[in-house]
Amino acid sequence: MRTMRDWFGETTGGLPRTFWYLWAGSLINRLGSFVLVFLAIYLTQERDFSATQAGLVLGLWGVGGAVGTTAGGTLTDRWGRRPTLLTAHLGAAAMMLALGFARPLWAVAVGAFLLGTFAEAARPAFGAMMVDVVPEKDRLRAFSLNYWAINLGFACAAILAGLAAEVDYLLLFVVDASTTLVTALVIFFKVGETRRATAPGARKGGTAPAGALRTILADRVFLGFVVLNLFSALVFLQHISMLPIAMGDSGLSPATFGSVIALNGVLIVFGQLFVPRLIRGRSRSHVLALSSIVMGVGFGLTAFAGTAWFYGLTVLIWTIGEMLNSPSNATLIAELSPAELRGRYQGTFSLSWQVAGATAPVLGGLVREQSGNTALWLGCAVIGAGLAVAHLVSGPARERRATELRTPAVPVVTLDPPVPEVAESAATAPAEPLPAKTP
Template sequence: MPRSEPLPRTVRLLLLARVVNQLGAFSLPFLTALICADHDVSLTTAGLVSAAFGLATIPSRLAGGGLADRIGGRTTIVLGLCGCAVAQLAIAASTSLAWTVVAAVLLGLAFELYEPPSQAIIGESVPERQRVRAFSLLSAALAAGGMGAGLLAALLGRWDLRWLFVTDAATCLVCALLVRLALPRDRPAPRPAPDRGDQGERDDRDDRGRSAVRPLRDRALLTVLATGTAYALINQQTVIALPLALARRGLPGADAGLLFTAAAATTVLAQPLARLAWTSRLTTPVALAFAHLLLAAGLVGYALARTLPALLASAAVWSLGDLLIMGRVYALVTDLAPRGGSGRYLAVFGTSWGIAATLAPILGTQLLAHAGTTALWSVMACLCVLLAALHLRLTPRPSGPAGLPLGRTARAGTQGAAARS
């Protein structure tokens, strides 16, 4: 792929809009703190409210995929962003714990609506050879916005935590306006072909480019969902458990912010890595296995490091693996989806983050309490090595436009096609 080949205008505008949205995406980490400070409840109660938000994001993600395929990506994105803005303003204005809980659940129900259509628009707007690069740039755009979000949070959080939610709502509305004005009008999705059995479904996909959209019956997608959920669970530990782990090591918990910034900066600066010739030649299973080994190396660094510079280096190594995973895995899910079904496939895969957001706090705190910091990161590193081996054996290889395998052997491509039938 030529390095100078530009991405479509639609993708570039969507990436810009997501940067704007991410600039305000700093309120959620402070939801527990706001509930404790304003409503004088225990940390356990505040944590349950946050868990309720996390559970609500799972149906939100599924609804976003279904709406994207039925009413269009642009409309769904705008609907989700406006819903988030209303819920965040309700949290900022709530005067009782009950109203805060209702607003937090409503925020969860709207929070993931715009993710599947955003990913589907990117996947469907670029040729297959550009998908990995496009999804890697989405990850970089969110990281770049996150770096600015941290600075805004530091400024506004010293004034009043409620203003974090007001500002987040404002960026949601600005992003919705950009999407509404800049993205092309939605086009109706193709009508699903009638179900004539497995052979008929394969014929529909090959001859007319479409098939019945049944993501939960697609064995290849379910395999990617299983490994993706395990990855998301590990990823969430580096966010949720990291401040607690630093404190147990005698380091300031606030240093986690420096590690987050280092990881985000690495994600942005390392974008050319996704376009190197040798990384482009790697098959998807090999690339994902290599990426998980990088994650394991970073986590081993977390387990052994005792100084801030060593932790920063570990965060950089971790984020390199994360960068390679995000580009490859979303391109893979997009390729697995039949025409008109990208939104629903990406939505089902995206539930991995909701599951991880619910389980990660329990797993991380229990490991820290009963085994310690070194054990926490060591267990996560071992899980990464296991996932690397599973990717080499189980992960399907994308098939090309004509149904021909893009991997090194036709047998692997045939196995992937059989898994999708």
């Protein structure tokens, strides 16, 4: 009993209060995340759209997400984390309802685009705020705890959404909008701005320097990691677009899909909190390579699935890969992001997910229609193997860059009279966030 209590204290103790409000917001939001999980089924079974049309709508969701993460990253650095989060959540709640009432294909497509824009604009702000408030030594377990909350909500949402879909698909959109609104209220009342105050004399509008885009584009180590995440996301997001269609072709109901995909969240809920101790001290490149192999195997086996239990087995396998990938990914991005460009770096990384969100359903649908179901899933396995090799090759350069950014600059000693600095560099300034304030 004492061992379990010590483990629980080590896993959850000592984290800032603001983190726990953000954690609660993630849990509430994901408890109602009904729409994206069942959108492909809704479009093909309820609205009688073709698989290609459904892929187009999901692709536009991803395009909107790309726009949202780009804008959200810039606003996070210039406008602030808190106002960006509030605006994104309120806009997403409104567009969720609009999408639920949309009927023509063009209206559904526009609604999906705008919903993706608002929903994903929150991602860079949330990521930057997490890095702001959690000390570096605690980030692995903090990101693992947040991921655990996301998947606890997802597991419950997948089952509830499957039951709600049997009653009325509109209920999916109403509940999703409601939980998004509640999350916005938690942020409004409990979460203060965490961005550092602009230093005296610094450029008005934020702490990020001019030429931020050029800095990111010149960062080959970071962009290489973004590209690898893009290919990983192309595989992973097939569980939202092509997996429900494949299970439908096997004669399985939406409720069965909900139960099968809920296994993903259930396994993470029961296992994710043990992952930080399992991978602590191990090479992140090796962990990421192993996760790519496991995810590839899981999705590859889907080619041979035809029953609910077999689909469930494949979900459990690729979920293990996901559990290994997530905390290593999150901590590595945090360490590769210069403090003064944290929002933009988070936005650029999130952009890889949105590009994948736009292209994964389209590419998956095309491969499935042109080459068949087997080619689609075995292709995922091949991509997973290639990603494993790429992580092993590029890993040392990433760790060197992370070490460089952690190491403070050595001050230069000069005999000349000191000249007052206009502003302290955000890269070497103390990393303490502003205290959380309640409006």
